Amino acid sequence: LGSRGCWSLSWPLVAKGRGRPGQVDDFADLCNLPILNEDRILNNLRSRFYKKKIYTYAGSILIAINPFKFLPIYNPKYVKMYENHQLGKLEPHIFAIADVAYYAMLRKKINQCIVISGESGSGKTQSTNFLIHCLTALSQKGYASGVERTILGAGPVLEVRFRRL
Incomplete structure (x- = not known):
């Protein structure tokens, strides 16, 4: 959670190795992530974005990343x-x-x-x-x-x- 109470999507965060090296998440719903933390969420969103999957659920909430x-x-x-x-x-x-x-x-x-x-x-x-x-x-x-x-x-x-x- 950022200082203003909102998520800050920073792709270099994961690219610099703070995510799980060698393993790429692709969960359509963030609630299904086996471990829920900022790095895993960002890694999952990044992975989906690069596959042109710009939408991801967090339960019944839809997260969209503008392509x-x-x-x-x-x-x-x-x-x-x-x-x-x-x-x-x-x-x-x-x-x-x-x-x-x-x-x-x-x-x-x-x-x-x-x-x-x-x-x-x-x-x-x-x-x-x-x-x-x-x-x-x-x-x-x-x-x-x-x-x-x-x-x-x-x-x-x-x-x-x-x-x-």
């Missing part, structure tokens, strides 16, 4: 692939989070909330766009009337910036 380039994992094929699947059954993806929230909203008939947090330039706006894309696609299947209009009305994303007192 700063386009990855072909946001098309209708992926929306369909993640539709109606339980978290953890497929590789972590933002569409899985959208799907779980969408179907929980329909089943429980209560509002759902997805929090996207990160530093400037970390990809929050892009992640929000991917969520809206997925939610819109799911709502067009006829499960909920008017949901698409509501989702698209969320277009202007409100970014809240906290300053340290």
